Amino acid sequence: MKRHAAEPKFAWQESYAAFTVSQSQVPRLLTYIRGQETHHRRVDFRSELMALLRRNRIAFEERYLL
Numbered sequence: 001m002k003r004h005a006a007e008p009k010f011a012w013q014e015s016y017a018a019f020t021v022s023q024s025q026v027p028r029l030l031t032y033i034r035g036q037e038t039h040h041r042r043v044d045f046r047s048e049l050m051a052l053l054r055r056n057r058i059a060f061e062e063r064y065l066l
Helices: 023-034 036-042 045-055
Strands: none
Touching: 023 036
């Protein structure tokens, strides 16, 4: 399959995190995913991840968060 010059190149993001979600929260999660691009223009991934970890009292070391 030939790629067109105007098509963006594929790239992996630099960081990620994985969490489980209960079935009752799936609609809320889908809403978040749909608006993620817009959301991350205001709040960067690292700040959001640290807030989530703190809110859920999950220990972490900032130096390991890119």
